[in-house]
Amino acid sequence: MEAVKDIALGAMRPPARSWRRRLRLALLDRDIQRLIVNIALILLIGTVAHVAGGGKFFTVRNIDALVIQISVMTIIACAMTLVMVAGAIDISVPGTVVLSGVVAGLLIVHGLPMWLAYALATATGVLVGLVNSFLVIAIGITSLIATIGSLYVTQGVANLLTNGLPIIGLPLSFADVGGGYVAGVPIPLPIMLGVVATFVAIQKLTRFGRYTVATGSNPQAAFLNGVNVKRTLTLCFALSGAAAGWGGVMYASRIGNPAPVVDNDLLFQIIVAIVIGGTALTGGQGSVLGTFVGAVLIGVVNQSLNLLGVSTFWQYIALGLLLVLSVGSDEIMRRNSMREFRRRLFASWKGRVGPSS
Amino acid sequence: MAERAGEAEMRGRGASLGPQSSASKFLLETRGLTKHFAGVVALSRGDFQLRENEIHAIVGDNGAGKSTLLKIVTGALQPDAGDIIFDGEAVRIADPTAARALGISTVFQDLALINHLDASANMFLGREILLPAPLAWFGVLDKRAMRERAETEVRRLKVGVRSVDQLVAGMSGGQRQAIAVARAVAFGTRIVVMDEPTAALGVRETAAVLDLILELKEQGLAVMMISHSMPDVFKVADRITVLRLGQTVATVGTNETSLQDIVGLMTGAFGSERTPAPEPATPGR
Numbered sequence: 261m262e263a264v265k266d267i268a269l270g271a272m273r274p275p276a277r278s279w280r281r282r283l284r285l286a287l288l289d290r291d292i293q294r295l296i297v298n299i300a301l302i303l304l305i306g307t308v309a310h311v312a313g314g315g316k317f318f319t320v321r322n323i324d325a326l327v328i329q330i331s332v333m334t335i336i337a338c339a340m341t342l343v344m345v346a347g348a349i350d351i352s353v354p355g356t357v358v359l360s361g362v363v364a365g366l367l368i369v370h371g372l373p374m375w376l377a378y379a380l381a382t383a384t385g386v387l388v389g390l391v392n393s394f395l396v397i398a399i400g401i402t403s404l405i406a407t408i409g410s411l412y413v414t415q416g417v418a419n420l421l422t423n424g425l426p427i428i429g430l431p432l433s434f435a436d437v438g439g440g441y442v443a444g445v446p447i448p449l450p451i452m453l454g455v456v457a458t459f460v461a462i463q464k465l466t467r468f469g470r471y472t473v474a475t476g477s478n479p480q481a482a483f484l485n486g487v488n489v490k491r492t493l494t495l496c497f498a499l500s501g502a503a504a505g506w507g508g509v510m511y512a513s514r515i516g517n518p519a520p521v522v523d524n525d526l527l528f529q530i531i532v533a534i535v536i537g538g539t540a541l542t543g544g545q546g547s548v549l550g551t552f553v554g555a556v557l558i559g560v561v562n563q564s565l566n567l568l569g570v571s572t573f574w575q576y577i578a579l580g581l582l583l584v585l586s587v588g589s590d591e592i593m594r595r596n597s598m599r600e601f602r603r604r605l606f607a608s609w610k611g612r613v614g615p616s617s
Numbered sequence: 618m619a620e621r622a623g624e625a626e627m628r629g630r631g632a633s634l635g636p637q638s639s640a641s642k643f644l645l646e647t648r649g650l651t652k653h654f655a656g657v658v659a660l661s662r663g664d665f666q667l668r669e670n671e672i673h674a675i676v677g678d679n680g681a682g683k684s685t686l687l688k689i690v691t692g693a694l695q696p697d698a699g700d701i702i703f704d705g706e707a708v709r710i711a712d713p714t715a716a717r718a719l720g721i722s723t724v725f726q727d728l729a730l731i732n733h734l735d736a737s738a739n740m741f742l743g744r745e746i747l748l749p750a751p752l753a754w755f756g757v758l759d760k761r762a763m764r765e766r767a768e769t770e771v772r773r774l775k776v777g778v779r780s781v782d783q784l785v786a787g788m789s790g791g792q793r794q795a796i797a798v799a800r801a802v803a804f805g806t807r808i809v810v811m812d813e814p815t816a817a818l819g820v821r822e823t824a825a826v827l828d829l830i831l832e833l834k835e836q837g838l839a840v841m842m843i844s845h846s847m848p849d850v851f852k853v854a855d856r857i858t859v860l861r862l863g864q865t866v867a868t869v870g871t872n873e874t875s876l877q878d879i880v881g882l883m884t885g886a887f888g889s890e891r892t893p894a895p896e897p898a899t900p901g902r
Contacts, residue, residue: 467745467756470738474731481729486714486743544733 291547294538294590298553302560309564316567324446328439328514330559331448332357332507334552337530337537338459339503341551343496344534345463347476347543348396348403350497354527355414356388356504358520361512362418365427368434378437378509385505386498388414393497397490411522418520426519438513448510455503459548468495476543532579533558536586557582643702644669644839645690645721645808650699652685659685663699664865665858667808672830672840674850674871677860678883683843684812686860690841691723691810692716722801726812728793732786736778737767739785740800770803771795774832777825791822798829802838809833811842815849827853847876859883 286292310317336353343350364381368374388410395406433440440447463469471492474482479489511526512518537554539546561582565575643666650663660682667673677683688694690701692710701708703719710716713723730739741763747753767781776795778788785793794814801809814830815823823846830853833840844850850857851871858868859882866882880886 465757467747467758470734470742470745470758473733474742477731477733478729481725481727481731482742484713484723484725484729486717544731 290545290590291538291550294550295547295553297589298536298550298557298586302553302557305557305560305564309560309567313564313567317564322563322567324441324449326559326563327449327452328446329563330555331452332438332511332514333526333529333533333558334452334555335455335510336500336503336507336526337533337551337555338456338548339500340530341534341537341539341546341548342459342463342469342472343403343500344539344541345476345543345546346472346493346496347479348493348496349541350389350392350407350500350504351404351527352388352392352407352410352414353500353504353507353530354522354524355411355418356385356501357508357511357526358518358522359388359414359418360384360505360508361515361518362421362427362520364509365430365434365512365518366421368431369427369429374431374433378506381509382502382505385501385503385508387501388504389497389499389501390494392501393494396497397493415520415522422518422520424520426517428517430517435513435516438510438515451510455506456548456552460552462499463548468492472496473544476545478544529555529558529579532583536583538590643667644704645841646702647686647690648700648702650686650689650696650701652682652689652694652696658863660689660696661863662865663689663696663860663863665690666868667839667841668856670834670837670839671855672834672842672853674854674857675841675843675860676845676847676850676857676879676883680862681860681883682863683860685863687810687812687841687843690716691721717804720805720807722804722806722809724794724797724801724809724811724814726816728797730785730793730797733784735782735784736771736788736796737764737781739796740767740770740781740803742800744804766803767799770799773836774799774802774829776829789822790818791825794818794822794826795829798826798833802833802836806838808839808841811840813843813845815844815846823849847879850879851876861885 306317316322336357340350340353360381363384364377367377367380372380392403392407392410395401395409396403399406401409437447437451463472471482471487471489474485474487475489475492483489511523533555534546534551535541535554536557537547537550537552539551558579561578562575565578645665645667647663647665650660650665651658652660652663663682663686665673665675665686675683675686685694689696690710692712692715695711701710703721708719710719710721716723731742734742737760746759746762746766748757748759764781771778771781774795776792776799778792778795785796788796798809798811798814811830814826818826827849830840830842842850842854854871856868856870857874857879859866859879861883862885866885869878
């Protein structure tokens with residue numbers, strides 16, 4: 261707290277860019293605090309599950325299963341983090357996932373090479389993203405409402421394309437991207453890590469990443485300073501659509517047969533991962549790396565409970581508690597320090613007791 | 618009047634130079650600016666001359682047209698009629714970016730800072746420095762270059778911000794003002810336009826911001842500022858332009874006038890012989 265005050269008053273020593281100063285600044289960063297807490301939770305829960313589950317948690321087999329379980333959610337959540345930092349939200353992703361899975365399946369059944377089908381399915385996701393951005397920017401519908409609309413439309417289109425039935429007759433290799441192994445490594449692992457790294461780089465290193473923060477934090481000020489707010493939002497939705505499109509391919513691949521059934525659990529897990537990762541719903545704040553760690557945390561909780569043979573019912577409760585505890589602890593941390601907290605408490609006391617005020 | 622507005626339209630977008638250039642010994646001059654909002658006259662005779670390297674305050678009661686004049690000069694509003702002459706050339710200022718291209722930078726009343734970005738990022742918002750070629754295609758930022766330039770700028774202005782990599786959300790009102798000013802003057806700026814720079818600041822911070830305004834003059838810039846605070850105006854301004862009911866009433870040198878005179882001009886208590894009878898408002902446009 262003392263350091264915060266020093267910095268705020270400009271009373272610190274000249275900006276020697278020493279690692280100590282950097283570390284001190286970093287530890288004051290809310291995103292980094294979040295990251296540390298979540299990584300600690302992952303290790304704690306993992307260790308408990310490892311011990312209680314007879315040493316089965318930290319095994320290659322279990323970690324592989326965990327990766328396959330969280331890969332789709334993680335990929336989409338990374339892209340949606342940018343949407344939320346820019347002050348919007350994309351509810352349409354589970355619809356896009358289903359639609360692009362169906363598109364990929366149909367194209368392959370009709371004889372297209374697999375890579376082309378995947379590319380076109382991802383492009384379908386981009387298209388949905390562009391439609392979303394059109395609704396939000398050109399027409400001016402709130403992103404929440406606009407993307408709920410496209411969630412239903414994409415779901416409907418996917419059903420129309422397949423008559424509501426799962427697609428059959430796909431080659432066995434279709435199951436590779438979502439759950440196959442190459443040289444003992446689950447294929448989703450490098451894909452997921454690649455996507456995470458790409459989005460971390462986009463957010464931290466590029467002008468676009470900075471513009472997402474500006475757009476979400478203060479769109480009016482961003483515009484006055486020459487930031488193209490509309491283009492920034494469009495790109496956010498397009499990336500979210502692309503991620504959902506590619507995620508749909510992996511999702512369908514993991515299931516084996518693309519079916520036009522929306523997985524709403526996926527949507528909520530994505531949002532929970534993002535929020536646990538420290539992204540604010542109000543825009544301007546959030547980190548892709550935090551989202552990744554949040555997604556891993558969700559995976560670890562689910563996988564631990566699975567390993568210990570706890571029923572799915574309890575998993576729902578665990579996920580709910582995790583979300584509430586995470587956001588609650590964040591609120592408490594936001595009060596900066598216990599001293600500040602006590603001072604405020606005391607102030608409100610005085611207000612109540614003091615006859616003069 | 619309608620014809621002149623049409624002519625202004627025909628000059629096209631951007632800060633294109635007008636067809637005729639009017640001789641002017643001022644850095645920035647506005648002649649007969651008019652602006653109506655749905656039949657209400659916001660500005661009916663906005664005359665204003667800004668000299669090189671002067672601090673020029675615009676004062677007037679609420680609704681006198683100060684903000685309208687300022688918004689026209691900074692490109693946020695388009696006048697219905699009237700001319701803007703910048704550096705001897707008639708110009709049209711289509712938007713804030715065009716104003717900035719001319720060298721007219723604005724410090725907005727709410728400062729227009731992004732709380733979730735650090736000081737350096739705020740200063741370079743909208744004109745980021747990118748790393749060389751292959752990386753620039755992907756919009757990769759040169760954060761170090763921006764931080765170094767931001768530090769130089771902050772040091773040049775002698776403002777009390779020691780580190781440009783802290784979030785502006787954690788800064789005091791005076792520091793935030795300083796960052797907004799540093800951003801405004803950093804890029805080949807010739808005129809800094811400030812809207813109520815000392816509103817909502819404490820005594821000590823007001824003094825710091827006034828020092829900063831004087832420092833801008835010291836650096837050779839011209840400052841155009843709106844202020845409600847007469848003591849501040851008298852502390853820093855070289856000249857004062859008084860607006861009343863949408864018209865320029867008078868422009869006077871600060872050391873040739875007094876607070877009573879200015880207040881009298883603002884309220885119309887005297888100086889009415891200089892104010893022509895108000896024109897009947899043109900209905901609509």
